Amino acid sequence: MAEEFLVAQDLYKSFNEHKAVNGVSFTIYKGEIFGLLGPNGAGKTTTIRMLTTVLEPDRGHVTVGGHSIRDNADAVRSLIGVCPQELALYEDLSAIDNMVFFGRMVGLDGREARAQAMAHLELMGLVERAMGKVGKFSGGMKRRINLAIALMGHPELLFLDEPTVGIDPQSRNNIYETIEGLRDRGMTILYTTHYMEEADRLCDRIAIIDGGQIIAMDTPYQLKSRIGPLEQVTLEDVFLKLTGRRLRD
Ligand SMILES: Nc1ncnc2c1ncn2[C@@H]1O[C@H](COP(=O)(O)OP(=O)(O)O)[C@@H](O)[C@H]1O
Ligand SMILES: [Mg+2]
Known part of the structure; x- marks a missing residue:
């Protein structure tokens, strides 16, 4: 049984009246690459900022390596690395x-x-x-x-917030290979992206986030096979089916 490393329960964060993160829960297991895939404005960065002790949640609870972000932020910070x-x-x-x-x-x-x-x-x-x-x-x-x-x-846990936006293919490939190498050495990673190909290639499990809520969470394989034959289905199709919109609107 895989070890739970990060547990996020029922996170909420509003800015003025706007619900940026609206009831988000997930668990990241030791050694996996967990993807948060969603369009711009979905709430990915706000979620990361709460998980990394930068921003206080309005509600909800997070533990990293068994330490509460609220009660033991220093212990959490010593376990994490953040690429903003x-x-x-x-x-x-x-x-x-x-x-x-x-x-x-x-x-x-x-x-x-x-x-x-x-x-x-x-x-x-x-x-x-x-x-x-x-x-x-x-x-x-x-x-x-x-x-x-x-x-x-x-x-022990690395947060990567859209690390490949707006860069050349050589740097992108270098980053992919680095991440795969880190995973092979046992690092746990939370990866956010709005590029479905990246999520599909890199992530062991993906939470699709939209409007501050997780609308699906599974392996890329399972997410796609819900929709149709694997050879024909992309994560874009999964998002379209769930939301009626395209990922990159
Ligand atoms: N500091 C802030 N003040 C006001 N609104 C914010 C702030 N940070 C984020 N938002 C809003 O919250 C929503 C989610 O933003 P964000 O978490 O950055 O999304 P993502 O990283 O998925 O693009 C967006 O509508 C954004 O405009
Ligand atoms: Mg962001």
């Missing part, structure tokens, strides 16, 4: 200095931060650019650095 949708980088610093800085933020000493930074740059195919200023990097390279930073401190 908006890039969080110092453009005037080199790649390595950015990574060492964020490594120090998660409590690594200087030597360990440098060692991890180099290992993660290697993983992302950016060792040659270690000394380069991040401000001069392409969008795809910045995304890869953003992901490499999330790995500092070797988190």
